[in-house]
Amino acid sequence: MIRHLYTYLVLFATLMMVIGGGISIFMASADLVSPPSYYQSYTDFKTMRQHEKFEGQKAELTEEELRTEYEQMIKDEKQRQQERAKNQIIKSLGFIVIPLPIFIYFNRMRKSQT
Template sequence: MVAFALLSTFLPVVIIIFVIVYAVKNKEKGEEAVIRHLYTYLVLFATLMMVIGGGISIFMAAADLISPPSYYQNYQDYKQMYDQGKTENKNISETEIRANYDQTVKDEKNRMKESAKNQIIKSLGFIVIPLPIFLYFNRLRKRQSE
């Protein structure tokens, strides 16, 4: 969380410094050419960040798919909650409560795996959509520099 706060503060400063240095360095090319180059670099930067973020998100979701997070409630807490909530069904056996708990844990793991699959599909959008834009603007940048 601290790294994100630091990055969100630091990144705009780096971009502003890059824009100023680039504009001063290429002053002789003309204002329109400098603005066009800056726009190209900013689009390249934004799309590259989206692709990298999508890749990181896919990796994290794949990790959740392979090894889903553990169920947060232990059996003793579940049994105590079950006993408090089911005062009318005091004749439920310990094995039935245990079977219900095991089913709850299994359902939670399945829910986490489904959520991870959903996250992978969503994260692919952060790669599939900006990648062609990045490739197009990269070719455009190469043509501009020739």
């Protein structure tokens, strides 16, 4: 009785880990295909840069330079989000690759017990 209960408990736990890993891979893949948007508006960026100018950190930039810097910042943020998504996919594969053989082993053991 206890052995059967233990087997089913291990099967349940490993199955939940595999399902969770699959869901996590799906979510990370969605972030890879369509990274989350960057939320700082150009106006906020411009205000922040002007505030820095008053503190003497940067020389005054033209409107075109500010716009170019803002667009580069958005590209960098999207690239960063995609790199995080790739990293998350690799981590999530561990939740499938590690418990799956254990699940298969215990499932075979369960079949042989009956």
